[in-house]
Amino acid sequence: MIEISHLYKEYQGDLHKIQALEDINLTIDQGDIFGIIGMSGAGKSTLIRCMNLLEKPTSGSMRVDGQEMTTLTDAQLRDARKQIGMIFQGFNLLMQRTVLDNVAFPLELSGTPKEEIRRRCLEMLELVGLQDKAGAYPSQLSGGQKQRVAIARALVTHPKVLLCDEATSALDSLTTRSILELLKNLNQLLGVTMVVITHEISVVRNLCNKTAVIDSSHIVEQGLTSEILSNPSVDITRDLVAFEGVVRPC
Amino acid sequence: MLNSFQTYLPLLIQGSLETIYMTLASTLFAYALGLPMGLLVVATDANGVLPMPRLNRVLQWVVNIGRSIPFIILLIAIIPFTRFVVGTSIGTNATIVPLVIAATPFVARLVETSISELDKGVIEAAQAMGASPWQIITKVMLPESIPSITLGVSITAITLVGYSAMAGAVGGGGLGNLAIRYGYHRYQTDVMIMTIVLLIILVQILQSAGSLISRKLDKRSR
Numbered sequence: 119m120i121e122i123s124h125l126y127k128e129y130q131g132d133l134h135k136i137q138a139l140e141d142i143n144l145t146i147d148q149g150d151i152f153g154i155i156g157m158s159g160a161g162k163s164t165l166i167r168c169m170n171l172l173e174k175p176t177s178g179s180m181r182v183d184g185q186e187m188t189t190l191t192d193a194q195l196r197d198a199r200k201q202i203g204m205i206f207q208g209f210n211l212l213m214q215r216t217v218l219d220n221v222a223f224p225l226e227l228s229g230t231p232k233e234e235i236r237r238r239c240l241e242m243l244e245l246v247g248l249q250d251k252a253g254a255y256p257s258q259l260s261g262g263q264k265q266r267v268a269i270a271r272a273l274v275t276h277p278k279v280l281l282c283d284e285a286t287s288a289l290d291s292l293t294t295r296s297i298l299e300l301l302k303n304l305n306q307l308l309g310v311t312m313v314v315i316t317h318e319i320s321v322v323r324n325l326c327n328k329t330a331v332i333d334s335s336h337i338v339e340q341g342l343t344s345e346i347l348s349n350p351s352v353d354i355t356r357d358l359v360a361f362e363g364v365v366r367p368c
Numbered sequence: 369m370l371n372s373f374q375t376y377l378p379l380l381i382q383g384s385l386e387t388i389y390m391t392l393a394s395t396l397f398a399y400a401l402g403l404p405m406g407l408l409v410v411a412t413d414a415n416g417v418l419p420m421p422r423l424n425r426v427l428q429w430v431v432n433i434g435r436s437i438p439f440i441i442l443l444i445a446i447i448p449f450t451r452f453v454v455g456t457s458i459g460t461n462a463t464i465v466p467l468v469i470a471a472t473p474f475v476a477r478l479v480e481t482s483i484s485e486l487d488k489g490v491i492e493a494a495q496a497m498g499a500s501p502w503q504i505i506t507k508v509m510l511p512e513s514i515p516s517i518t519l520g521v522s523i524t525a526i527t528l529v530g531y532s533a534m535a536g537a538v539g540g541g542g543l544g545n546l547a548i549r550y551g552y553h554r555y556q557t558d559v560m561i562m563t564i565v566l567l568i569i570l571v572q573i574l575q576s577a578g579s580l581i582s583r584k585l586d587k588r589s590r
Contacts, residue, residue: 199498210493255587
């Protein structure tokens, strides 16, 4: 579903160039919940933002659903992005719109008929357990409810991929669990491939079937989550695993 | 004072109506021009949704130049243009031309500020959903910043009340005209005080109305 090969991303700093990603090679299969874990500044957010071209890679290939993303025109890129949902740490909801109208937003963009928008949005809100909040405004919701609205908004167009950029980092541990549970269910129900960026090993442990570890701009190990967690091959993974119990006993 | 109040009542009413007319009409026209201009400034910024650095630099220039010229100078300097547009350079209708020209760059700056207060993440989310620059402007930037833009409208209207009073100095009509003709040239302090009181009331009404409407519109404060 997502194939990344020899992907580089560098930023022009004040004095010299900063390498954010170096020679990234990854394959994410259809239906995977693929975790990408690393410390702050390792480059994981840059990597996920390269997947829908919110960041433009400097070189290399990024294929999503067989389509090379880096060479698309603006109009083609907008169409491709409609097949890729995304949720964020800060939810990024439209504060002046109701919950229902937030979920409707991506459908409005592609000119879906009004009755169909309403039907699909209500359906989606039911899936995330917020059917009774359709008329509420985001400011009236808790963090977990906001992220549920964002998930409904990201999936209402039936995208092939859902990108989750630190989606639970702003939530408490109980709410995090319920959101992870929801994502897992939606993955099974809709078959949507998920890419999950996180710095918390418990997130990959509870959610992801496969995991890649990113450290100072490189992928240092990848494979099945169970194998990586039980038998880490690099120091950074061992640190992350050891750290888990210290920070969050669960 | 009560006696003079009765004497000047018709004049005061007429002056107030003229001031209100000038303020509202010029606010309306200033937004018709300044709102699109402000949106264009935001959109064409190097980090905007429709980066056009050269056009952006020109717009920034125009806005800054417009805001640098003192209103009283602008008022006199554009008399030929005013005469061309409305056929005369005196009276309330003639005053609206310089008021609009002075307020448009001011409005553009206010609109730009309102929109740049928005959370960048929301705009990014819209981009990630495949929204076009036009859709981001009309469906995200404008509706999300409506409460702040509404506050800007009352700031603009209040500024224009002050400017319209200045226009009174050159025969523009309104309360400013009264204050200068009677209060200043004829040393009638009572008329001066009455016009000032009326201006204060007008400004208070505009400010309260702006704040109230903005609060009512803002879905974040429920």
